[in-house]
Amino acid sequence: MAPPEQDALRVPEPAAIERARARIAPHVLRTPIVASTALDAIAGATLVFKCENLQRVGAFKARGACNAVFSLDDATAARGVVTHSSGNHGAALAYAAQRRGIPAHVVMPDNSPRAKQDNVRRYGATVHFCDANVAAREAVCADVVARTAGVLIHPFDNEHVIAGQGTAALELLEDAPELDALVTPVGGGGLLSGTAIAAHGVRRGIKVYGAEPAEAGDAAAGFHAGRMMPPPVTRTIADGLRSGTSPRTFAAMRAHVSDIATCSEAGIVRAMRLMWEHLKLTAEPSSAVPLACLLEGTLALRGARVGVIVTGGNVDLDRLPWQT
């Protein structure tokens, strides 16, 4: 067995991402790609969007959660799974557990919007409330793990989750094999790590980039400084990207990613609206961060063929950010 400090940095090999793909195939959708000549003209590049907003639970997170849950042996799985994400990972873990027929426990702040609670309960998970701070969240989470003996499935600091997230890139590169580059948003770095490892397993020369709100720019700053930065204190509109990275995802990004760019909040809103208008998709703010970086020129990919992962479509339809 590897020593713990090794374990904490372990990421999946490309072959593990291929195995993840087969493992989760019965439980996730092969999502389509879309494109728009009007949007290409605005961006000055040829863009192909992988529609993970059309994925189960409305986000790519279904891939990682299903791979983690279906990688557990039967005895371990029977004890159930636990997480503390109130966002798409929480719903994804609930979905994966329901597919396997095991209990799921999701810890969320007691001020979480009703819609987020419903997203988790829809798939039969038990919601545990905590005060809205990190210490309370970790205490409740530890208590749930202790009482249930369930397995904590971290939203990104987990090699099976990373392998699952990487499967979207495999499909994208099959459907659009001519791409020069891939871009994904960066929050904790699970998607970007998995995407980069998967893509380089298929084609060594392809460039993989991260895109991050400047308001939550810890991954970009850390990438350029060569050392991991503390988690951001941020209210970026891209609510899926408010977390920091982990040593595991940070090391993977340093090894496999060409650059991480940042964009403004106004740029995110503009890019999101353009995606709704031209792609006819409801993309959540986090999903618009790659396009925002392309439009603001912090990702200088004019003329290139670029694949973008549209990470999710879970938004409050009553309050759209371009309506103020």
Next chain:
Amino acid sequence: MAPPEQDALRVPEPAAIERARARIAPHVLRTPIVASTALDAIAGATLVFKCENLQRVGAFKARGACNAVFSLDDATAARGVVTHSSGNHGAALAYAAQRRGIPAHVVMPDNSPRAKQDNVRRYGATVHFCDANVAAREAVCADVVARTAGVLIHPFDNEHVIAGQGTAALELLEDAPELDALVTPVGGGGLLSGTAIAAHGVRRGIKVYGAEPAEAGDAAAGFHAGRMMPPPVTRTIADGLRSGTSPRTFAAMRAHVSDIATCSEAGIVRAMRLMWEHLKLTAEPSSAVPLACLLEGTLALRGARVGVIVTGGNVDLDRLPWQT
């Protein structure tokens, strides 16, 4: 040559729809299908949605316009094409003409929203303004035809347009062969006619239904009365469905369609929001009319496997109908 009264009722055979499919294949997208278990639970049926909002120009109209334009012989095509639709058909005809490299002329009321003008000009068409009434529109259209010798391509009363619209059903039944029924919105009846003929060419036993706003319920009333009704006077939110039928489309619907149901305006808004929420698609109000009929029970298809054509995604993102 058939006598005129025959010509005016002529609709495509299934084989003509297969030929249309091959003819337009280089110019249109094979759109994906999507589904949502949450939406199925609400509707009490298994629903499969064909995403023509992701089609070129954001609507199925690209199919019919491309088939009509690419069915013209070279000498005729060189004179250009003309239409008077300011909606999706206008943009679709402009797109088709641009693909063929011929002129397109689109007559639209001088009070048309800027966005609709831009949708047509984007593809290089010439816009001709008229006063906002039927007589003025027809006069300007006749004048443009006389001056340019261009070919008038009607939005639905045209067998090549009908054949093109029917190609979406061929793809849908390939991707979801187990469907019991198909439902499309009804405006002029081109899509519904083409869908029904195409579907019955593939599988004689499948049921095909129309869905119409009660506020513009001329097709449903005519279908039940057995005689064509005059065009509706309506401000239904489903702005793509405000036109009446033609003898051609009316006869085709009577021959091939099982029923035409109607729904309320509030039902359209509710169904549209549910589609945005659960399918993660921007569907225009007309696209939500089939789901509204299913939810209001005017289409009694509980427990069935139903294919729904999502006709378009062109909406004003600044003013969504559930925000008042």
